[in-house]
Structures are given as structure tokens and as C-alpha cells.
Amino acid sequence: MEHIVFEVGLALTLMAVAGLISIRLRFSIIPFLILIGMTVGPHAPQLGMVDLRFIQSAPLIEFMGRLGVLFLLFYVGLEFSVSRLIRAGRSIAIGGTIHVGLNFVLGLLFGWMMGWPLKEILVVAGIVTVSSSAIVAKVLVDLKRTANPETEMILGIIMFDDVFLAVYLTILSGLLFSGATSVGGVILSGGIALGFMLAILALGRVAVPWLNRVLNIGSTEVFLLVVFAALFLISGFGETLHVAEAIGALLVGLVLGETEHRKRIEHLILPLREVFGAMFFFSFGLSIDPRTLGGAVWPALGAVLLTLVGNFTAGMLAGRSAGLSPKAAANIGLTIVARGEFSIIMANLGKSAGLLSILQPFAALYVLILAVVGPLLAKESKAIFTTLNKVFKWQSPRETKASTAPHGKKEHG
Template sequence: MDHLVLEIGLAVVLIAVAGLLSTKLKFSVIPFYILIGMAVGPHAPKWGVFDFRFIESAPLIEFMGRLGVLFLLFYLGLEFSVGRLIKSGKSIVVGGTIYIAINFTLGLLFGLASGLPFKEMLVVAGITTISSSAIVAKVLVDLKRTANPETEMILGIIMFEDVFLAVYISILSGLVLSGSSSFVGVAISALVALVFMLGVLIIGRKAVPLLNKALNIRSNELFLLVVFGALMVVAGFSETIHVAEAIGALLVGLVLAETEHMKRIEHMILPFRDFFGAMFFFSFGLTIDPTTLGGAVWLSLGAVVLTLIGNFVAGMLAGRSAGLSPKASVNIGLTIVSRGEFSIVMANLGKAGGLLAILQPFAALYVLILAILGPLLTKESKHIYNLLYRRKGKKAAQEQTQSPEPVAAEQREG
């Protein structure tokens, strides 16, 4: 522990160098953070007498990374409001159901085609179904797409995925760890998760006048303590009832977005979001063992291709069900293609249950590839849309020259 401060300082320097390099190359910063974490993580090789591995500080960096997820989702919630999500409730349920159904079915079929046993097949389906909340939030904020019309659907799908995750982990834990699963226990877990999320949104909206008074604090220090306290308590409590702590943070942001103090909170939270968000992706890289990835290359590449196809189709159908444009629908499918923390949780569950050892390197490589591809595809979604809809795009461009209003609408979707 003698060199803990030095290790944290070196980690921050490495993250800053990775950020500067990504800016120079005009590339998404997320893959750089992950790759630099892999290069200096506990699993990285030792170079002679020089040991650059982050071993002592790894648990602390991991905790700072967890804070990063909370701040990313909290900030994303601030960009919206409870009212906007409630108004889109029906389309979110339909879109979320479409997304889960397509990706989960493809995951099961992939596991079956790969010749995996039944339990391993269920774990693979879980790994390939759930998006990364942290990466999605980071991409939306970095690309300034929080005001886009399709972002409500993206947020809704993330929340819908969490309800599914609560149910699925309950079922999978019973099957993998104990060999059985109680239907009543699964039903209660799902109901508790759903009631908690709806309860926070409904009660939070009703409590806006009280929150306006409670947050009427002049001191920035006390103001931040109150906001951070609420964020940590709600996020921490949500985890105890099997709702991801990131979703708890998102809910707090959605509620506080309704208050008159939203702009002040947003302004003060920015430095924490950026710093701890970078630490999350670095810490994620620390957990990946590069030496185990080789044996899962073809399995991972096959799953990546299937996920790209499934997400694109699901995004198009979910967007169409909500009455969104083809361009917005393409954005949905490409934005939520990234996989991350939840996929690793699924793989760890398989390890705890003594399942095939291939699951962990498969999940690590699969997540790494999509963590790199996801932000890149999202950034280039406009070009991908133009490539897929070239003829329609030309026709639309001719119509836009005749009317200035559609042009403005198209720019807002960008």
C-alpha cells in the first residue's frame, strides 16, 4: 500500500495520455481507455525487472470506476425528465420487448449452433443480450445526442433491459449455482424491480415542489453533499433489491431533472462525470486478461457479427414502432450495440457455477470488440445510414431543397 498514491497518479497520467492520443486521431476515447488498462493491468506481462502492472491500486480504481458509471447515468438522467419518459411509456415497452426478444433469441441460437451445453448456452445468451449502460451513456454525451428524438427510446431500452436482467439473473443463478429456480422467487424479484423503478419516478415527480425547497442551498459544498448523498443512497439501495446501481443513478437524475435546480446540478456534476467516467473504462481494461483471449477468437467474432445484425434489426423495428424516422432507428440500433459490465457479470456467474472455462475469455474478447466498435459505429451512424439508404437519401435531399423545415428536423436528428 506504500505506493498506492503513486499508482493512482500514474493511472491518471496514462488515462490523460490515452485521451490526448484519441483526440489527435479523432477517434472515440473509450477503446483507448480500455486498451491502456489492459496493458498495465494485473494480468499484463512483467517486463524484466520493470513491473508496470497496477496491482495494489486495482480495487480502489475499480471502486472509482463504479462511481464513474453512477455519474454517467446520473448525468444522462438530468438531460431528460420523468415526464418525457412516462409520455413514451408504451413505445418504450414495445421497443424494449422487441430488442430483448431478438437479441436473446439470437444468443440462444448462437449457443446452440456452437454446440454448447444447455447452461452455457443460457449464459452466452445473457452475455450477448444486455447493452452497456456506461458506454451508451458516454457515447450519447460525447456525441451531444441527448436531445435527439431517438434517445428517449435508447434510455427506455436500457431501463427495460434492467428489468429483464433482474429476472434473468434470478433464473440463471438458480439453475447454475443451486440447480433449481423458484418461479415465485423470480416473479417477486421482477415485481420488486419494476415497482421500485416506477415508484421512484412517480413519487419523485410528485415531490418536485419539496425537492425545490430542500435544494435551495446557497453553499455549493452543502448542495453537492445533499445531491451526492441522495445519488449514492438510492443507487446503493437499488443494488440491494437486484436493480443495477447504474439504473438507480439514472432514476435520481430523471427526478432531479424536473426541479428548478437542474442546471446547477448539471454544471457541478460535469467534472465528476468526466473524471470518474474515464476511470471506469480504465478499470474495465484492468479486469481483462489478454493471455486468455486467443482461444475464444472465432466464437467471439461469430457472436459480434450476430449482435451487429440483431441490434440493427431490433433498432429499426423499435424505432418504427415508436414512429421514428429510419435515420433515428439506425441510431438506436448502433448506439446500444456496445456490451460491457453486465456481460462480464454473466460470465462471472458461469465461472462461479463451474461451467466451461471458455465463457470468460469469450465474454472478455466479445465485450472488448464491441466496446471498440460500438462508439465508432455510433459516431459514423450518419454515413452508415447514407450508405444503406443512398437512393432514399437522394430523394429526401431533393425534397429538402424545396422546403426548409425538413432540413431543420434532419439536423436535430443528427
């Protein structure tokens, strides 16, 4: 461990180079961070006499990446409004059900078409169903879409995904490791996860005056300590209730975003969000073994195609059910395409259960492709919608041009 600081310094240097390349090419930094992480990860082959692989520092970088996910989702929560989210509760429930239901059915069909056994089919269905909260949050921030009318639906969907994940992991773990699962246990697990989320959101409605007084702290050091204590304690406690720590961070951001200290928190969190957020995608690349990807190319490409069609369809249906414009609905479908940390969790569960060895490389390649394609589709959503609209005639050109965000501001993308 004596060279760990040097390795972290090298990691930051590589990430900075990735950032410079992405700026030059005017493309999202996410795929560059993942690909560079793959080339220097513990699983990468050693090139020449000098070993450039990140082995000693990999666990530390992975932990720093987890912090990046927390800061990303926390910042998105600060930018949003808990009152808007609560008002949209019914439409979010409908949209989330459409997204999860459609993608889960497509996952089952895909596994069946591949001829895999039942347990593998159930794992694959989980892999392809849940969007990456980290990548979605990064895309919303980078494209400045946190104030767009469709953002509350996007955030609602990733929260709905997390409730589904909590329930589904409970069911699947029982099936894989004990051969059975308790219906009561599943209901209890899902109810606890949902109850935790609703409790935090309710707190954001009633505790704002109290939080304004508590956070009225002159010292920046003490102010940050109080904010970080809330962020890490609530996120970590949520994880013990099967609510992903990233969703816990989003909820804390939603609550603190209602206070009069929101701008101060945003200003202090922004540098941490950028540095640690980049570390997450780099650490994700470190976890991928490029040597195992070859045999999973065709299954991964097939799953990617189904996901693109399924998510766009789900986004259009969810957006239209909430009364959003076709353009805003298309933004939903093109933003929630990315898959990431949750898909890897599902693949690791299959590995622990001794299922087919192709599941992990399949999940890694599937996630890598969508981590690259997802931000690109979101960035080019306006051009994609314009092209498709010429065929399907969802919206007249005049209506598309007149689409505006809340408070009279034009929506981005």
C-alpha cells in the same frame, strides 16, 4: 499499499495520454482507455525488470470506475425529461421487448451452433442480450444526442434491459446453483425491480416543488452533500432490489432533472463525470487477462457479427414502432450495440458455477470488440444510414435532411 497514490497518479497520466491520442485521431477515447488498462492490468505479463502493472491500486481504481458509471448515468438523467419518458412508456415497452427478445433468441442460437452445453448456452444468451448502460451513456453525452428524439427510446431500452437482467439472473442462478428455480420468486424479483423504477419515476412527477425547496441551498458544499446523498443512497438501495446501481443513478438524474436546480447540478457534476467516467473504462481494461483471449477469437467474432445485425434490426423495429424516422431508428440500433459491465457479470456467474473456461475470455473479447466498435458506429451513424438508405430506400434524401429534434433543434448525428 504505500505506493497507491503514486499508482493512481500513473493511471491518471495514462488516461490523459489516451485522451490526447483520441483527440489527435478524432476518435472515441473509450477503446484507448480499455486497451491501455489491459496492458498494465494485474493480468498483464511483466515486461523487463520494472513491474508497471497496477496491482495494489486495482481494487481502488475499480471502485472509482463504479463511481464513474453512476456519474455518467446520473448526468444523462439530468439532461433528459422524466415526463417524456413516462409519456413514451408504451413504445418503450414494445421497443425493449423487441431488443431483448431478438438478441436473446440470437444468443440461444449462437450457443447452440457452437455446440455448447445447455447451461453455457443460457449464460451466453445473457452475455449477448444486455447493452452497456455506461458506454451508451458516454456515447450519448459525447455526441451531444441527449436531446435527440430517439434518446428516450435508447434510455428506455437500457432500463428495460435492467429489468430483464434482474429476472434472468434470478432464473439462471437457480438453474446453475440449485438445479431449479421458483416461478413465484422470479415474478417477485422482477416485480420488485420494476416497482422500484416506477416508484422513482412517479416521485419525479409529484415531488418537484418539495425538491426545489430542499435544494435551495446557498452553500455549494452542503448542496453537493445533499445531492450525493440522494444519488448514492437511492442507487445503492436499488442494487439491493436487483436494480443495477447505474440504473438507480439514471433514475435519480431523471427526478432531479425536473427541478429548477438542474443547471447547477450539471455544472458541478460535469468534471466528476469526465474523470470518473474515464476511470471506469480504464478499470474495465484492468480486469481483462489478455493471455486468455486467443482461444476465444472466432466465437467472439461470430457473436459480434450476430449482435451487430440483431441490434440494428431491433433498433429499426423499435424506432419504427414508436413512429420515429428511419434515420432516428437507425441511430437507436447503432447506439445500443456496445456491451460491457452486464456481460461481464453474466460471464462471472458462469465461472462461479464451474462452466466451460472459455466463457470468460469469450465475454472479455466480445465486450472489448463491441466497446471499440460501438462508439465508432454511433459516431458514424449518419454515414452508415445514408449508405444503407441507398439500398433499402427507407427515407428520401429530402426527408433525411429535414429530420429535426424536439423544439425545432436539429438532431445530432
